Amino acid sequence: MIEPTTLALTGDRIEAVYEFHGDVTEAEKRANALRVEQTIEFPADLVPDDDIQRSVVGRIESIEVVDSGLVCAVVSYAVETTGYELPQLMNVLWGNSALLPGIRLIDFKLPDSLLDRFPGPRYGIMGLRDMFDAPTRPLLATALKPMGLSSERLAATAYDLALGGMDMIKDDHSLSNQPFAPFVERVQRCAEAVAKANAQTGLNSVYMPSINAPYDLLDERVEAAIDAGAGALLVLPGITSFDQMRYLASKVEVPIMGHPAFLGSYSASPTNGIAHGKLYGTMMRIAGADLSVYPNYGGRFSFTRGECRDVVANLTGPLGNLRPAFPSPGGGMTLDRVPEILEFYGNDVALLIGGDLHRGDNLAKTAANFRAAVGG
């Protein structure tokens, strides 16, 4: 038994909601294990009835049997357990519990004292609407691909897409620093091509390179991109971390689009992982994404309409003082689906159509058709 501890705590607490799948008679025991696992990770019987036991250890606020195989528990944590830093917030919410079977993090609420530490999206929906002179219409995004093309050919593609009036022309998330189109060369050519098209159209298309850089080359690549005239950045937090995205959003004065690469395994299982809305919505927004890409329902991936709605609600609903961010559904979207997608999302959406724009023999014209389809 350790000696008792007295702590000065603010009383502010995070509330996390977990599902426990399996035998409901075991759920309370499992919730008790979780509240310890996520905090002190120490035999609870060795901690006296002190401030650690009462306040640092997670607290079960409620526990409810939902059905014969599912219990839902609200567990609260002292905000101090996070040290007011994003990496440790992630650790408190989901660090070791990810290793426990049959548990899913389905919601969390953060106190203002914590949310205030995260500026969130620098531009958000209103900022991007200003940037693209698009007060009400949906925004338009597309991707440069396929991997294997030279920088020159990607730049020619970017030029056509900008002529066609795309707001955001992003690198495919798989473009990094391959010999086919090395990063610095590519961003220079593509940014130049988009600027040339803008001079002709009078629009403000932005080129958005994919920043999936080695840790020690991040600043240098981002600087090269900004110097070349990149107008936004594509970031892959599942690979390079949510906190790196937060850092970029705090430092770089261009919009950031978060991409879901490598994150899918968190949302793939109904009995483990993190709910779609919290992962592709709240986490992306806290980490500063102005736009969050995710697979739309009915494309090549497996998200349902409900899961897409959940993402939108968390990107755009109230979250402290953080700006709302654009949902950017993609993943095998086609031009002929635009009316249906707009009916589902309304106008606060950044539509992302990649490969399908390349059907036909005039890319700029297909892109212009895409723009016309949203009334742009």
Added chain:
Amino acid sequence: MIEPTTLALTGDRIEAVYEFHGDVTEAEKRANALRVEQTIEFPADLVPDDDIQRSVVGRIESIEVVDSGLVCAVVSYAVETTGYELPQLMNVLWGNSALLPGIRLIDFKLPDSLLDRFPGPRYGIMGLRDMFDAPTRPLLATALKPMGLSSERLAATAYDLALGGMDMIKDDHSLSNQPFAPFVERVQRCAEAVAKANAQTGLNSVYMPSINAPYDLLDERVEAAIDAGAGALLVLPGITSFDQMRYLASKVEVPIMGHPAFLGSYSASPTNGIAHGKLYGTMMRIAGADLSVYPNYGGRFSFTRGECRDVVANLTGPLGNLRPAFPSPGGGMTLDRVPEILEFYGNDVALLIGGDLHRGDNLAKTAANFRAAVGG
């Protein structure tokens, strides 16, 4: 249709093995979708019969029906698709496929031309054996906790554990920069306490702070830790990225222990994610972990004996010129299980016992009993 491309490729290829769960008659179609998804992510019918179609797009090397609901496919990728960088290697292996239902990455082999870019563990098993003057015995690791204790009390705990002869005294992975024990203060006190104990015992116990730092504070915290005398670092790549760990291993001349926080969702589902051995074994080792922590079978978590064996095989088996790394099974281990655990692992293991050492009223003595139990 895009214009044909000619590329100069080395011919070196990565081989990845994927399981496709579900209707076996759909598997070939799904494997064909995956090989495109992971590379060009572009309608395959728009790419002519050129070097992109033949070599950049992933190639199905073999495909085999394993049972009525499972097909296994070997897909190879040109090494150039990775740009020889770890973040993009992760993207090629598992980026978007993580979002596809019913697919699991169960193995991968990298050509030497890629492995040569990753130095891997700086110390590895032999280097750590030298460091702790432990030519044959298992190594001993333990954790400072519970969160909520002051730096002074954590340091007092570290002192006792070092007196008891622990090789590695790590911060609990949940200690970051909380007000209870702020990072810089904590690492100074704890490193000092361990040095004091070493002066008495003549041993070389190391204090291993947990580095779960915000992106922009990483270098400063690591420098503070090393300056204070920390003899190793605990890193959480599931939160701060595998590539950050690779960076640290390349830069900092102390051993690194990789911790599985936030990674559990990749290994939780038998029908999605990444096999235990590849994630907690190969990935950790490529990214430079000298030791990889994972939940032992029979503890609070859910790993099986087979999964633990898979981790060990990938930490210690042949992998280019990379040094083998120590498996460090933990997660609710107890002193009375030591003989059984050693029978399972043999001596090439770094046993990790945390809370259980705190039972009884003499921590240094319990730690000494742990050391005696491995013949140290």
